Amino acid sequence: DQQVKQNSPSLSVQEGRISILNCDYTNSMFDYFLWYKKYPAEGPTFLISISSIKDKNEDGRFTVFLNKSAKHLSLHIVPSQPGDSAVYFCAASFSGSARQLTFGSGTQLTVLP
Amino acid sequence: EAGVAQSPRYKIIEKRQSVAFWCNPISGHATLYWYQQILGQGPKLLIQFQNNGVVDDSQLPKDRFSAERLKGVDSTLKIQPAKLEDSAVYLCASSKGGGSGTVSFGPGTRLTVT
Numbered sequence: 493d494q495q496v497k498q499n500s501p502s503l504s505v506q507e508g509r510i511s512i513l514n515c516d517y518t519n520s521m522f523d524y525f526l527w528y529k530k531y532p533a534e535g536p537t538f539l540i541s542i543s544s545i546k547d548k549n550e551d552g553r554f555t556v557f558l559n560k561s562a563k564h565l566s567l568h569i570v571p572s573q574p575g576d577s578a579v580y581f582c583a584a585s586f587s588g589s590a591r592q593l594t595f596g597s598g599t600q601l602t603v604l605p
Numbered sequence: 606e607a608g609v610a611q612s613p614r615y616k617i618i619e620k621r622q623s624v625a626f627w628c629n630p631i632s633g634h635a636t637l638y639w640y641q642q643i644l645g646q647g648p649k650l651l652i653q654f655q656n657n658g659v660v661d662d663s664q665l666p667k668d669r670f671s672a673e674r675l676k677g678v679d680s681t682l683k684i685q686p687a688k689l690e691d692s693a694v695y696l697c698a699s700s701k702g703g704g705s706g707t708v709s710f711g712p713g714t715r716l717t718v719t
Contacts, residue, residue, distance in 0.1 A: 496647070528710075535609070535696055535710030536648070581647050591636065591700045591708050592661065595647030 495519045496584050498596035506604050511569040513599050515582030518563065522584040526593065527556060527567045530579045539580075540567070572603045606631060609711030611697050617717045623685035626714045628697030630678070634709075635702030636660075637674055639682050642694045642713070654680065655702060687718045 497516045505511045513527075523544040528536035542549040542556045542565070549556050555568045569576055582596040610629040618624050630637050635656050640648035651670065653660040657677040665672065669688070674680040684691055694713040700706045 498647075526708075533712070535698075535712045538707045538709070541707075583647075591706070592638070592650055592653055593648075593708060595649070597645065597647045 493518075494597075495522075496582055496594050496596040498582055498599050500599050501597070502600040502602070504602045504604060505572045507574055508571045511567075511572045511576065511601055511603070513567040513569075513580050513582075513601065515565050515567075515596055516563060517565075517584050519584070519586075519594075520563070521586045522594075523587055524585045525556070525558060525565050526583045526585075527554075528581045528583060528595075529576075530581060530598070536581055569601075572601075574603045574605050577601055577603050609697055609699055609709055611695075611711040611714055613714055614712065615715050615717075617719065618687055620689055620718055621686040623683065624687055624716060625681050625683045626695050626697075626716075628680045628682070628711060630680070630697070630699030631709055633701070634699035634706075635677070636700045637680050638698040638700075638708065639672055639680070640696040640698060640710075642696055644693070648696055651682070684716075687716075689718050692716055692718045 526541040527539040529539045530536045540551050540554045558565045579598045581598045583593040637654045639651045642648040652662040652665045652672045654674040657674045672682045694715050696713045698708050698710045700708045
């Protein structure tokens with residue numbers, strides 16, 4: 493039973509354009525959501541997070557949107573750069589779990605120069 | 606700040622052999638996690654420690670997997686005997702604990718079981 497789903501295994505975007513990565517979750521107990529970026533042969537690195545009390549969080553070129561009623565979140569990257577090419581994982585946790593993360597299966601983003 | 610360290614980075618063993626992975630978390634991080642990432646999937650939690658005590662090992666196949674956290678710092682994860690389906694990247698991660706702070710991951714150990 494996948495509690496966090498990323499339905500697009502891959503996404504290609506032209507440099508300078510917007511990248512939108514999507515994530516759906518099923519467990520309504522989740523109240524904290526994160527995006528991690530992973531390069532080959534490296535561990536995932538934290539990118540941005542959002543608490544369920546918010547619907548938007550920005551950090552530079554990265555913005556995460558949360559739609560609790562739809563149990564959906566998305567990561568927007570504007571403008572996309574070739575160095576953003578990586579696998580992006582959506583993850584979720586809930587209060588009291590000591591940051592125990594449940595991950596989606598990832599989306600491979602390729603930014604074309 | 607030094608990151609999470611793991612060794613070895615790569616390991617190839619035959620099925621039914623045993624293997625051990627080592628992790629050194631970020632200094633001062635009370636919570637340590639071991640995740641298994643099978644190719645094409647997201648990381649899946651195997652075990653979580655708070656200091657040297659186990660918080661959650663419900664996803665750990667205890668008939669073959671074991672883990673310990675020595676003196677609340679370093680940790681080892683062992684598989685004995687290994688199966689073909691254990692081929693994966695084993696990721697160690699740590700956080701400050703108490704539900705706060707970012708979870709930081711190490712580079713992982715890629716295990717191939719033949």
